[in-house]
Amino acid sequence: DIVLVIVDLSLSNDSGDVRSALEAISLVISFFFLIDVLLRVYVEGFKVYFSSKLNIIDACIVVVTLVVTMIYAFSDLSGASLIPRVVTFLRSLRILILVRIFRLASQKKELEKVTRRMVSENKRRYQKDGFDLDLTYVTERVIAMSFPSSGKQALYRNPIREVARFLDTKHVDHYKVFNLCSEKGYDPKFFHYRVERIMIDDHNVPSLEDMLRYTACVREWMAADSRNVIAIHCKGGKERTGTACSSMIVFKCETKPVGNGSDLKVKIIVKRELAFQCVCAKQQNCAVFPDTGNNAVIISLQEGPVVTGDVKVMFESSAGLPKGYEDCPFYFWFNTSFVENNRLYLSREELDNPHKSKTWDIYKEDFGVTLSFTDP
Template structure:
């Protein structure tokens, strides 16, 4: 009786509380669900011990106490109905949440599947991370991804996990999983990129039915890059470091026969930042050219660099931080530097390339890197 009264109070409070107080509502719904589950277990145990006859026993005796028991049992039935309603709402909430997380990406929604997954070509699938536990609430459940691949491409698929930050049990995909360790919002080393494409070619060429499924976390950045170098699509949708590395791959394919280029060692002489008024950096020399609205950062005793290099800018000013917890960053490979100079406009810099950052970074914003031979 006490639990029923508490449950009624919880329902009333839940209806009375504003939608904005989501945290309180979640606590109340959790309490209500716990009470409902208690009654479900209670009914199942009584059915197990007394048989189904007890469910209808309240119809036999019409004495006042029995009527009270009847009322309570009717309330129990109502609570049990609420369990199925809550379960239905949870399922609907999962579907809506997954669609919101996948944003404007294409989803596969047919044949009984609803997944953040799409066919880039007949033999290349791009998708988000196959998740389990709490993450499966808003991303692709790994069991559903496995069911999809086993249904559509049984024994003819291989999964490539591009996440350095997390993995999963490869048994879900019959151990046909290969992992390429790429940090989020970054690019792979050219050597890893070549190993990846070689593995893909080998698998695809084994059987004309073989397909690959590529994913990172959200199925966008790292997946975008590896899909492009796998199929070498000529339609580049975004710029930044990703497209620069797709360009590197084109050179490797056409000029170096998919081999690493000759190593080139360089030193950074200075960095010139165009069209920015204030930038505070911990460097040896900093020159502000007010006439040209630029800052030249000179480096003394620069280390010798070669291969894949990441440059990350930190600022103590009011510049907003984006990915990688910094105002902007970029990658390059020393073997592709021409005339000891690298010029990167706003749309080729990670973070400033996003339209929401254009209030801070003007259209003329750019970074120029000048090099020296060691």
């Protein structure tokens, strides 16, 4: 449009055909800028967009230049030779659109952000620490995102270099990417060749063979280091990604509680030192027996420690139970001198954290812990 304005201003009044073509092209460009403004208002909201003075000026320039272009294109100004200054003013006013062009060029990144937000619709975006990505943490170790793109697709999807920068910043040397797209891939060097490809067609489910291979790979990666995470994506980060994330939540890697105590981890501390620890999800150092009839769970310690004197028992949970004191859902102290008949019962009110009434919507009236002992 810079060229169009300069050519238009330099033409004589006799160049009618050329001028008409220039006016048509200029009109198309003006409408393009109007649509751009309307899309920004739609995505950001009317109040938010026009809270910026620069945006107000920008919108005024677009509207004024569009009106002037329409007047210049559709009005007969042949008789305006009597007032040449008016015609010159109308032509020169179109120079204002140059301001719009330079502003649009300077806001390339902002335009890309707006476009990506429209494509991601109502999905959660990661907008912290200088990142703005169609990406979210499903759990602390499972990340869901849309396709890491390059070229033109990076305008409205996650730019692959930004995704790599995010993962290298947050989980350096401890992440693996799972690409569930059968239709396209990318150079794995962006993610240091830690990329696994599972071929799943769009709007389809994976084969059982592929799902077993995927879960086995994830379990092996997660077990290698407690800091390891996985980043899962398909194209839009919805159907196929959701299936893969759900399978790992249901499976071993990030087991969610089902009321059977599998989310618990028990720590026994004697004389300020960790004497024993068991993980119920993996049945590590313990055996777990759900007692659904009594709304209880029995945790049988394997090779439990010999305790004497003051003992602290802490219960941690991966179920998202609210944490209180000691950064855990509940804990308690006892002294072995108070144990009678190898049994000790603590009610809800005697457990630290559940003793508070604000937690009673989670810990019901019959909640408690019973300790059973055997002689060494």
